[in-house]
Amino acid sequence: MDLHFLGGATTVTGSQFLLETGRARILIDCGMFQGSPNESVRNRVPFAFEPSQLDAVVLTHAHLDHCGLLPVLVREGFSGPIHCTAGTAELARLVLLDSGKLHEQFAKREARWEKRHPDRVEADDRAEADAYEAAVALAAEGNAVPSEATVMASDAASDPEVALRGQPPAVEIDLDTPLYTQDDAEAVIPLFRPIDYGSELEVASGVHATFLDAGHILGSAIIRLRIAADGERPERVIVVSGDLGRPNTPIIRDPTVLDAADYVLVESTYGGREHEPSDEAVRVLAETVRLVDEANGVLLIPSFAIGRTQEIVWQLDRLIEQGAIPQLPLYLDSPMASKASDIYRKYVDYFDEETGALLRSGDTPLDYPNQIITNDVEDSKAISRAPRPYMIVASNGMLTGGRVVAHLRDLIGDPSATLLFVGYQGEGTLGAHLQAGTKSARIEGQDHVVRCKIRSIGGFSAHADEPELLAWLGNFARGRRSGDVGFPRLVFLVHGDPEAQIALEPKVRELGFEVHVPRWHERVELR
Numbered sequence: 001m002d003l004h005f006l007g008g009a010t011t012v013t014g015s016q017f018l019l020e021t022g023r024a025r026i027l028i029d030c031g032m033f034q035g036s037p038n039e040s041v042r043n044r045v046p047f048a049f050e051p052s053q054l055d056a057v058v059l060t061h062a063h064l065d066h067c068g069l070l071p072v073l074v075r076e077g078f079s080g081p082i083h084c085t086a087g088t089a090e091l092a093r094l095v096l097l098d099s100g101k102l103h104e105q106f107a108k109r110e111a112r113w114e115k116r117h118p119d120r121v122e123a124d125d126r127a128e129a130d131a132y133e134a135a136v137a138l139a140a141e142g143n144a145v146p147s148e149a150t151v152m153a154s155d156a157a158s159d160p161e162v163a164l165r166g167q168p169p170a171v172e173i174d175l176d177t178p179l180y181t182q183d184d185a186e187a188v189i190p191l192f193r194p195i196d197y198g199s200e201l202e203v204a205s206g207v208h209a210t211f212l213d214a215g216h217i218l219g220s221a222i223i224r225l226r227i228a229a230d231g232e233r234p235e236r237v238i239v240v241s242g243d244l245g246r247p248n249t250p251i252i253r254d255p256t257v258l259d260a261a262d263y264v265l266v267e268s269t270y271g272g273r274e275h276e277p278s279d280e281a282v283r284v285l286a287e288t289v290r291l292v293d294e295a296n297g298v299l300l301i302p303s304f305a306i307g308r309t310q311e312i313v314w315q316l317d318r319l320i321e322q323g324a325i326p327q328l329p330l331y332l333d334s335p336m337a338s339k340a341s342d343i344y345r346k347y348v349d350y351f352d353e354e355t356g357a358l359l360r361s362g363d364t365p366l367d368y369p370n371q372i373i374t375n376d377v378e379d380s381k382a383i384s385r386a387p388r389p390y391m392i393v394a395s396n397g398m399l400t401g402g403r404v405v406a407h408l409r410d411l412i413g414d415p416s417a418t419l420l421f422v423g424y425q426g427e428g429t430l431g432a433h434l435q436a437g438t439k440s441a442r443i444e445g446q447d448h449v450v451r452c453k454i455r456s457i458g459g460f461s462a463h464a465d466e467p468e469l470l471a472w473l474g475n476f477a478r479g480r481r482s483g484d485v486g487f488p489r490l491v492f493l494v495h496g497d498p499e500a501q502i503a504l505e506p507k508v509r510e511l512g513f514e515v516h517v518p519r520w521h522e523r524v525e526l527r
């Protein structure tokens, strides 16, 4: 059986792994590449397989970097089941429809830009085409080059057919059309097949899947695949971590501890890094609210709509309950976040002990007292006229778009306002520049002097940091040695940038495992 690493290989985004057994073909995640143009152009590279020939998709969770290419997969001919938890199915619907809308808007904006700059169209199109060609070439290289996991992959490497099969077909691609539309996204929804955590299902002939809590966002799962014996190869268990959350974070249950597998695919986003303790994060949050209150100011929190917003609201609600902060009015200004919160409230059975107990005691931990939800654009604009002090939580989390940008434009020059970052700021984003202390910032084409206060909290991550990743992996080695049944034969580091993976790899080896960092489009034979 083969694993083909079609995304999330030396990148954080684009998770996509194809598992081929003699009897079945399963796709694990079908994520979108995000980030730099050179990375996002990979979304245009044709699938390395015929979508109609797939038996099933198993989906770890609803973030776009895991589900965002499903509309393309379905448009290209996939019509089988997409297995995921019910929470993931609902959140993915929300995320994919929004993404389809955004892709249509991007394409329209691009067309307008081309109309205004006819002299630059040719160069722009050529640059895009070059980036695309480079991505296709890189994929072909990954397909053709013998795998470095030599012990496991010697057969695949010596078989020239394998490389040939992996070549993407030569097709003409119009890079100016939307990657997909809302209609394409809509077509995915009927294919979702919700499954309960912990129950095993045969998702394709000889492939049994179990979804276990990953503790990352609502509905997120670690997927355990049990592959039936085939000829000389005995039954094998493959564990795919998906995005691994952190123990002891609020709302949803902690990541499941697993202690036996033959192969493990583990995410490595925070390889080489350690988060600040969550107590410290909550302390800074409380202190910031108090300072904004004293200054009679405004607190603006850019936040991702799914996961982070719910956690921040949960923390603020707890702090009020404890009397640690004054109860400032809170504006929740993100229609996407409100819809996500509605989905969170529905899945009470996914909650951890603490949040479950709060609910049973009559508390509403996913709601801030008297929060003001603004769905309408006019209501959003009216927030700036509200009596101070008050707080706004708005999307998106990196200030790259969404309603938060308009609030920032109004507040950036205001010394009594505070901008509080509660999440990772991607390289090159406005958020990253402000975090780095830039004195002036360009917002919607206008330069603004930065006079507001800027604070950052690093401790609210939804991803395990390095010690947490190693602790989770360490469970597979407990009480066993290399060669024992249940001791992983190989650990693959996926979903990480090269620097993070280089930092993490030796430490995973120290646990006693063979480790492999697959390249994009590399195929590895699993025995």
Ligand SMILES: [Zn+2]
Binding pocket: 061, 063, 216, 243
């Ligand atoms: Zn995620």
Ligand SMILES: [Zn+2]
Binding pocket: 012, 063, 065, 066, 243, 495
């Ligand atoms: Zn991810």
